[in-house]
Every structure is written in structure tokens, then in C-alpha cells.
Amino acid sequence: MTIIATYNIKGGVGKTSTAVNLAFLAARNNYKTLVWDLDPQGASSYYFRVKPKVKGGSKELIAGDRELDGLIKATDFENLDLLPADFSFRNLDLVLDERKKPTQRLKKLLAPLAKEYDFIFLDCPPNISLLSEAIFEASDLLLSPIIPTTLSLRTLEQLKKYIKDNNLKNIQLLPFFSMADRRKKMHREIIETLAQQHPDILQSIIPYASDIERMGWERMPLGGYTKRSRSVEAYQSLWEELLASIK
Amino acid sequence: MTENPSNFELPSNLSAKKFISKLTKEVDLQIVTQQYTIKTFYDTFDWRLYNANMICEFNHSQIISRLALNDNKKGHSIASLDIENVPSFSQEFPDGVFKQQITPPLEMRALLPLCHLPYETYLINILNKDQKIVLRLQIDDYEFLKNRIQLHPLKGYDKALQKFTSLLQDKFELTPSTYSTVLEEALKQQGRKPKDYSSKLAIKLKPDMRADQASNLIYKHLLQAIHTNESGTIADTDSEFLHDFRVAVRRTRSGLSQIKNTLPAEIVAKHASFFAWLGQITGPTRDLDVYLLSYPQYKDVLPLTLQDNIAPLHDFLIQKQKQAQKELAEKLKSPEYNKQLLAWEEYLNEPLPKKSAASQADQTIFELANQRIWKVYQRVLKEGEAITDSSPAEALHDLRKTCKKLRYLMEFFQSLYPETNIKLAIKSLKGFQSVLGDFQDYEVQELSIKDFSDEMMREQVPANTLLAMGVLVQYLDTKKCEARNHFSQQFSLFIEAKNKTMFKQLFTQKA
Ligand SMILES: Nc1ncnc2c1ncn2[C@@H]1O[C@H](COP(=O)(O)OP(=O)(O)O)[C@@H](O)[C@H]1O
Ligand SMILES: [Mg+2]
Numbered sequence: 001m002t003i004i005a006t007y008n009i010k011g012g013v014g015k016t017s018t019a020v021n022l023a024f025l026a027a028r029n030n031y032k033t034l035v036w037d038l039d040p041q042g043a044s045s046y047y048f049r050v051k052p053k054v055k056g057g058s059k060e061l062i063a064g065d066r067e068l069d070g071l072i073k074a075t076d077f078e079n080l081d082l083l084p085a086d087f088s089f090r091n092l093d094l095v096l097d098e099r100k101k102p103t104q105r106l107k108k109l110l111a112p113l114a115k116e117y118d119f120i121f122l123d124c125p126p127n128i129s130l131l132s133e134a135i136f137e138a139s140d141l142l143l144s145p146i147i148p149t150t151l152s153l154r155t156l157e158q159l160k161k162y163i164k165d166n167n168l169k170n171i172q173l174l175p176f177f178s179m180a181d182r183r184k185k186m187h188r189e190i191i192e193t194l195a196q197q198h199p200d201i202l203q204s205i206i207p208y209a210s211d212i213e214r215m216g217w218e219r220m221p222l223g224g225y226t227k228r229s230r231s232v233e234a235y236q237s238l239w240e241e242l243l244a245s246i247k
Numbered sequence: 248m249t250e251n252p253s254n255f256e257l258p259s260n261l262s263a264k265k266f267i268s269k270l271t272k273e274v275d276l277q278i279v280t281q282q283y284t285i286k287t288f289y290d291t292f293d294w295r296l297y298n299a300n301m302i303c304e305f306n307h308s309q310i311i312s313r314l315a316l317n318d319n320k321k322g323h324s325i326a327s328l329d330i331e332n333v334p335s336f337s338q339e340f341p342d343g344v345f346k347q348q349i350t351p352p353l354e355m356r357a358l359l360p361l362c363h364l365p366y367e368t369y370l371i372n373i374l375n376k377d378q379k380i381v382l383r384l385q386i387d388d389y390e391f392l393k394n395r396i397q398l399h400p401l402k403g404y405d406k407a408l409q410k411f412t413s414l415l416q417d418k419f420e421l422t423p424s425t426y427s428t429v430l431e432e433a434l435k436q437q438g439r440k441p442k443d444y445s446s447k448l449a450i451k452l453k454p455d456m457r458a459d460q461a462s463n464l465i466y467k468h469l470l471q472a473i474h475t476n477e478s479g480t481i482a483d484t485d486s487e488f489l490h491d492f493r494v495a496v497r498r499t500r501s502g503l504s505q506i507k508n509t510l511p512a513e514i515v516a517k518h519a520s521f522f523a524w525l526g527q528i529t530g531p532t533r534d535l536d537v538y539l540l541s542y543p544q545y546k547d548v549l550p551l552t553l554q555d556n557i558a559p560l561h562d563f564l565i566q567k568q569k570q571a572q573k574e575l576a577e578k579l580k581s582p583e584y585n586k587q588l589l590a591w592e593e594y595l596n597e598p599l600p601k602k603s604a605a606s607q608a609d610q611t612i613f614e615l616a617n618q619r620i621w622k623v624y625q626r627v628l629k630e631g632e633a634i635t636d637s638s639p640a641e642a643l644h645d646l647r648k649t650c651k652k653l654r655y656l657m658e659f660f661q662s663l664y665p666e667t668n669i670k671l672a673i674k675s676l677k678g679f680q681s682v683l684g685d686f687q688d689y690e691v692q693e694l695s696i697k698d699f700s701d702e703m704m705r706e707q708v709p710a711n712t713l714l715a716m717g718v719l720v721q722y723l724d725t726k727k728c729e730a731r732n733h734f735s736q737q738f739s740l741f742i743e744a745k746n747k748t749m750f751k752q753l754f755t756q757k758a
Contacts, residue, residue, distance in 0.1 A: 048379070049377040049378060049379035050379065051377075071403070072402055072403055073401075073402060073403030073404065074401035074402040074403055074404065076372075076379065076380045081402060081403075219377075219378075
């Protein structure tokens with residue numbers, strides 16, 4: 001089982017779109033796949049048309065009173081399941097803080113799912129908090145979307161520093177460009193310079209595209225309504241690069 | 248929690264189309280596909296998958312061609328395979344779960360089509376308010392059977408499932424059904440049922456039956472087995488047809504010589520020679536079948552460096568088996584064979600005479616069974632006890648034949664004795680018979696491989712092939728000696744006091 005978190009300190013950078021579309025591709029390639037919607041806004045739950053409601057809320061979930069397996073919903077796609085979000089997830093930090101080893105908590109909760117799933121995607125809320133620490137502990141890969149703006153360089157460096165300062169050796173950071181607009185000169189330039197300064201940034205670039213934006217209207221992953229397009233190819237390429245970088 | 252039924256039958260006058268249109272008024276549904284499909288059930292001739300609680304079905308339409316292995320009670324999928332044609336033998340399947348599941352039960356037997364069922368299948372999604380799929384349905388509209396619904400629940404949507412099940416049961420008044428009834432009903436239309444063939448003998452006798460009447464029943468039963476396996480033997484569908492055919496012939500011969508004096512002597516003489524001939528003409532093909540079945544093992548025992556060199560032996564065996572099989576098939580299609588078999592059948596169908604010419608025909612079968620089994624058992628003990636470590640191979644071969652006679656007698660007359668005890672007695676004999684069988688088989692194989700090497704040398708096979716066969720002969724010889732060495736231990740197990748008491752109690756009691 002490989003656990004992949006789509007993470008960035010900032011919101012609106014494409015974390016949810018990435019988690020949902022890559023999970024769709026994993027499932028279509030016959031991997032048993034789960035998406036865990038950890039964001040109280042419930043965007044990935046919305047894309048799969050699943051009610052953002054978890055019995056017992058964040059308290060019982062974190063306490064381990066309910067097995068995760070019993071909260072999982074099948075999506076409309078074969079091999080692809082979802083653990084929905086709940087509004088109470090907005091206080092996940094507080095609930096975690098009451099536990100003895102808060103940062104180990106998610107890892108422990110996820111362990112029993114190892115025999116059920118090949119891939120688990122954690123769709124994370126933005127910010128750095130106790131929850132993100134717990135996510136870092138639980139994940140094998142940290143897939144981080146970066147919008148090619150001047151600010152994003154700083155965000156990436158902050159994240160790297162954080163991983164280094166906290167001695168998170170077991171996690172592999174995979175940054176990639178998201179919502180890249182080829183028509184914008186600034187985007188092209190930043191991609192070029194950043195790629196040079198940070199050779200660990202993945203080659204695949206997810207373009208800014210209207211068919212990706214349409215996901216919210218269609219309420220399903222891109223591949224559910226579009227068979228072939230530049231965006232479909234971009235996610236396919238990102239998926240292959242991701243697979244190849246799994247040790 | 249009680250489990251939700253997942254299969255339902257529609258009343259015989261309700262078509263899938265009509266049902267779906269009624270359903271549309273109750274739930275939000277979406278028809279995903281509608282396909283004309285042909286379903287073919289597969290199993291071996293002796294129901295090995297069914298006996299292992301599995302049902303194999305092949306569904307073929309313009310868009311799918313899928314072989315599925317399902318649990319025969321609940322119908323859930325154990326494995327499935329997208330293929331165009333169904334292979335006959337397990338080793339012809341692609342590696343994977345499907346092959347892993349079928350290989351142990353199938354062994355050497357071929358998968359055969361049981362029946363074809365044309366049907367129209369509808370895949371349907373049940374949706375909730377958010378247009379999210381909460382349940383999948385499959386509705387099968389059969390041409391010759393009642394139509395059926397199968398529910399495929401989705402994880403986390405138990406409530407939707409329960410609601411829908413209640414709708415089917417309460418509103419539509421449908422009866423829950425089981426998955427296997429499709430197969431059962433399709434077979435019924437052919438006048439068949441699952442497990443209608445087994446190579447095991449199951450003859451029901453009554454202790455006070457007249458001996459000639461009982462032996463007649465036994466012979467009829469064996470004749471049936473000969474008939475049943477005949478066409479598969481001629482077609483060489485798989486090697487077990489011939490095997491079962493030969494067993495029935497051997498049992499008949501054994502009956503004729505061992506169930507003494509129940510048929511008139513001239514009748515026995517007349518038919519015994521026919522069955523002896525049958526035994527003889529089927530021998531060469533069976534031997535070659537055995538070598539071919541053992542071939543993977545032959546290859547395995549060779550050093551890695553020689554494993555590829557043995558391949559010409561395989562080709563040679565295949566050629567020889569084909570030739571022997573062809574000759575056998577011709578003989579089994581000959582007028583002579585049919586005439587003789589018919590004569591035996593007619594004799595068995597004649598009404599029994601009030602007073603038979605045979606001296607023991609009027610005895611009860613129970614008396615005769617006791618008497619014969621006890622006598623042959625004594626002979627086994629006598630021959631076995633006379634064998635020492637230095638006895639010649641012939642002594643073991645003779646004992647093997649005597650054991651076989653005893654085994655057949657006990658099997659013929661099983662139903663006359665308490666089930667657990669007779670089974671134990673047969674089992675105690677089996678263990679010890681198998682060393683004798685191994686001893687004989689390894690010897691025959693060793694000698695045959697030696698003969699083949701002579702023949703193959705004339706066909707100028709590579710030297711390394713002969714070398715590999717030499718190593719094989721050595722291996723077979725070692726196994727033969729192993730079996731010989733195990734003999735005295737196995738025999739002493741067989742003559743343990745508790746076994747002796749058991750045989751005595753079983754076969755010397757009064758009715
Ligand atoms: N590559 C893209 N091109 C165009 N719009 C995108 C793209 N990726 C995401 N979006 C849109 O941007 C918004 C934020 O994306 P989302 O994946 O939810 O980001 P996050 O999870 O980081 O907040 C959504 O409305 C989404 O439809
Ligand atoms: Mg999000």
C-alpha cells in the first residue's frame with residue numbers, strides 16, 4: 001500500500017483535482033484505490049457525489065471508535081472508494097491535540113487498510129498544523145502542486161525546510177507544476193527558472209484548462225466525461241511519473 | 248445481522264422490459280447496457296468444480312466474452328477471465344488466480360460445456376438524489392427459464408440495498424432465489440441434474456436379496472459406467488474416460504470370477520473372454536496416458552542441465568499415444584465390440600429364472616458377500632505373510648492382484664455393511680495397496696522407458712535425450728525400491744490387531 005498526500009500550504013492550487021484524477025487513473029489500472037477527503041470543505045466528496053458526512057464526526061474517528069472500513073463508500077467507478085469528509089473536520093487539530101501521540105494517529109488508523117488498498121490518496125486541507133504533521137508521518141509521498149508564480153518559489157522552499165527541520169526522512173516530496181498557463185509569459189519563465197533551481201520538480205505539467213475546471217459541474221473525475229484531451233494526457237503523464245518514482 | 252438475498256426470480260409471465268418499466272416508477276434508474284448474451288456452464292464430466300462448491304460460466308456477447316468462476320451458493324465471483332475461447336485443460340489457462348483456483352480440483356480432467364442458455368442481460372444503476380450510483384442490478388431475461396435479478400451492492404450503501412430489497416419483496420412480491428438454481432433448472436430441461444455422474448460405486452443392495460439378483464444389479468451398474476464413458480474414450484476427451492471405462496471393465500471381470508457360482512458357468516465363460524479382450528485392447532493407450540500425465544514429474548526430477556533434453560520423449564509419447572488411441576477407437580467402434588456388449592446387456596435384462604442353474608444363485612447376497620470377502624481376505628493375509636525382504640517381485644504382484652479382488656468385493660457389497668466400518672476397512676486396505684501399486688507402476692515405467700530409448704535411438708534422437716532418459720530410469724528404479732522397502736511396514740499396519748478384529752466382526756457376522 002502506498003499512501004500519497006496531495007499537499008500545499010495554500011488553497012486553490014489543484015490539490016483536490018490532482019487527488020481525484022490520479023486516484024481515478026490508479027483505479028482504472030486495476031489498483032484498489034481509496035481517496036480520503038480530509039478537508040472539511042469536502043471538495044473531493046462533492047466530485048464523487050458522496051454526502052460529506054461521517055458518523056461520529058472527527059472525535060470518534062480520531063479516537064478509533066469506528067473502523068475506517070465501515071465509513072468507506074464505493075464511488076461510481078470500479079476499484080475506487082472514498083472516505084468522505086465531515087464538517088467537524090474543521091476541528092481535527094483540536095481533537096488530535098487531545099491524543100497522546102497526535103502525529104502518529106493517522107498512520108495508525110490507516111494501517112488496517114493496507115490489505116484492502118494498493119493506493120490511498122489523502123486530499124489535505126491547506127495550512128501547516130498538527131494535522132499536516134500527522135499527514136506527513138502517515139504518507140509515503142507528498143505530491144505538491146505549484147502554481148508558477150513568484151510566490152510559489154518561497155512556498156516550496158518553506159516546505160522543504162519544514163521537512164528537513166522536522167527530520168521527516170521517510171517521506172518523498174514530489175513537487176509539480178499545476179494550473180500552468182502557456183499563454184502567460186510569466187508562467188513560462190517561472191517554470192523554466194524553477195525547474196533549473198529545483199531539479200526534483202516533476203516533468204509533467206498540469207495545464208490550466210477549462211475541461212479540468214468543468215469537474216465541479218460534472219461532479220466526476222475528468223476521465224469520467226472526457227476521453228481524450230491535453231489535460232487527460234497531462235494527468236496520465238503525471239500518474240506514470242508518480243508510479244515510476246515509487247521505490 | 249441476516250444477510251440480504253442477492254438473487255430474485257421474476258414470475259414466469261413478467262418480462263425484463265415490463266419489470267424495468269414498473270421499476271422506473273419506484274426508483275431513479277439508468278440502463279447502462281442491454282446485450283444479447285449466451286451463457287454456457289462448464290464443468291468436468293464428474294462435476295469436480297461443483298463438488299468444490301464452484302460454478303464456471305462463460306458469457307459471450309458482442310461486447311463481452313468472459314469466463315467466470317463463482318461460488319455455487321451465493322454466486323459471488325471467485326475469479327474471472329476475459330477470453331474468447333474456453334481452454335479444455337487447466338494447464339492451458341493463463342497464469343493467475345483463475346488457474347490457481349481450478350488446477351487442484353480439475354487435475355487431468357477437461358472442462359466441458361454443460362448447457363447453453365441464450366438471454367438478454369440488462370445492467371442497471373440505481374441512483375440517489377445526487378445522481379450517485381447506490382446499487383447495481385443485473386436483470387437476465389432468459390428464453391427458456393424464469394427471468395432473474397441479481398443485486399450487486401456497493402460498499403457503504405447498505406441502506407439503499409435494504410430499501411431496494413424490501414421494494415422487490417414487498418411491493419413486487421418477488422421470491423429470493425439462489426444463484427445455482429439457474430444451472431439446476433437448465434439441466435432439468437435436459438433431464439439432468441448436478442453430480443449425476445461419479446466414478447465411485449454406489450450400488451444399493453439388500454442383505455436378503457437373492458445372490459444372482461444382486462450380482463445382476465452390480466453388473467448392470469458397471470455396464471452403465473462402460474456406456475457412459477464410451478464416447479469420451481473414443482473421442483479421447485480426457486484421459487479419465489478411458490480410465491473409468493477400464494475400471495468398469497476390470498470390476499466386471501473381477502465380479503465374474505469372484506462373485507462365484509451366481510451365473511451359469513457357460514455364461515461366465517462366454518462373456519469373461521470379451522471383457523478380458525476389452526482389458527487388453529485398452530491397456531496400451533492407458534499406459535501411454537500415464538506416462539504423459541507423469542511427464543511433468545519426469546522432467547522435474549532431472550538435473551536442470553538435462554531438463555530441456557528430455558523434450559523428444561514427450562513428442563515420442565504423444566505420437567505413440569495418438570497411434571494407440573486411434574487403434575483403440577477403431578476397435579470400440581467395431582460391430583464386433585457392439586455385438587458382444589449388446590449380448591451382455593441382453594443377458595442382464597433377461598428375467599431371472601425361478602431356480603438358477605448356478606449352485607450359489609439362491610443364497611442371500613449377504614451370505615455370499617461374507618463368504619467371499621472373508622475367503623479373499625484370508626488369502627491376502629496368507630500371501631502377505633509369506634513375503635520376506637528377499638521374495639521375488641512376482642510374489643508382490645500376485646498379492647497386488649489379490650488385494651484388488653478384495654477391494655472390489657468390499658466396494659460391490661458396501662451397502663450391506665455399517666457405513667463407517669466398511670469405509671474404515673476399505674481405507675486400511677487402500678494404504679497398503681498403494682505401495683504395491685507404486686511398486687508395479689515404477690517397475691513398468693522403468694522398463695517402458697528403457698524400451699522407448701531403443702526405439703528412439705533408431706529414430707536418431709540426440710545423445711543427451713538418451714542420457715536424460717537414463718537418469719530418469721535411475722530415478723524410477725529408486726522409487727521402485729523405496730516402495731519395495733515400505734512394503735513390510737505397510738503390511739504390518741494392515742494386519743494390526745484392531746484391523747483384524749474389524750475384518751472379523753464385519754465379515755463373519757450372521758445377518
Ligand atoms: N488545471 C486546472 N485548470 C483549471 N482549473 C483548475 C485546474 N485545477 C484546479 N482547477 C480549479 O481550481 C479550483 C481549485 O482547485 P482544487 O483542486 O480544488 O484546489 P485545492 O484542492 O488546492 O484547493 C477548482 O475550482 C478547480 O476546478
Ligand atoms: Mg481541496
